[in-house]
Amino acid sequence: MPAFDLSSWYVLFFMVFITLCFFIYMNIILAVIYNNYRKHLKNEVKKSIISKHRQLSNAFDMVFTYHGMRKVVTKKNFYELMDALPTKRSHSLIHVLWIVLDADNSNVIGRKDFLKLADLLNVEVMEVTHNDCFCVKHFPFIYNSNYSVQIQKVVKSRQVNFSVF
Structure with missing residues (x-):
C-alpha cells in the first residue's frame, strides 16, 4: 500500500x-x-x-329490535350481549358502558352508537372499591372512639409526616 x-x-x-x-x-x-x-x-x-366495524355491524344486526321505525338495541339486549362475551365484565362497568353509549338517555342505542362499543371495550378501566381496614370491619366501636380519632388526627397531621418522612 x-x-x-x-x-x-x-x-x-x-x-x-x-x-x-x-x-x-x-x-x-x-x-x-x-x-x-x-x-x-x-x-x-x-x-x-374495518374488520371490527363489520363484526360490530353484524352483531348489531343480530340483536336489534325495532323502536318505531328505527333499528335499535335495547338496554336488556345490551346487558345480555355483554354477559355473553367471553371476557366477563362487572355489572357496574357494563352499566357505565351503557351510560356512555346512551348519551340521550332514551334507553336504546342506534347503530352509530353501537359501533363505538369496540373503542370503549379497549379502554382499560380500573374499579376502585372502598376497602376498610381490619379494625373498622371487626372493631368499629374501638376504631371510632374519641381516643382513636384523636390518634388518627395526630398521625395524619403535617408535623408527623415531616418528621417521619
Missing part, C-alpha cells in the same frame, strides 16, 4: 472514513426498512378497524 508507506496517518484516516461510510449506509438502510414497516403497519391497523 503506497499510502501506508508514506505515513501511518493515512491508515487512521482510511479506517475513520470506512467507519463513517458504514454508519451512513446503515442509517439509510434502517430508514428504508422503517418506512416500509410503518406503511404496512398503517395498512394492518386500517384492516383491523
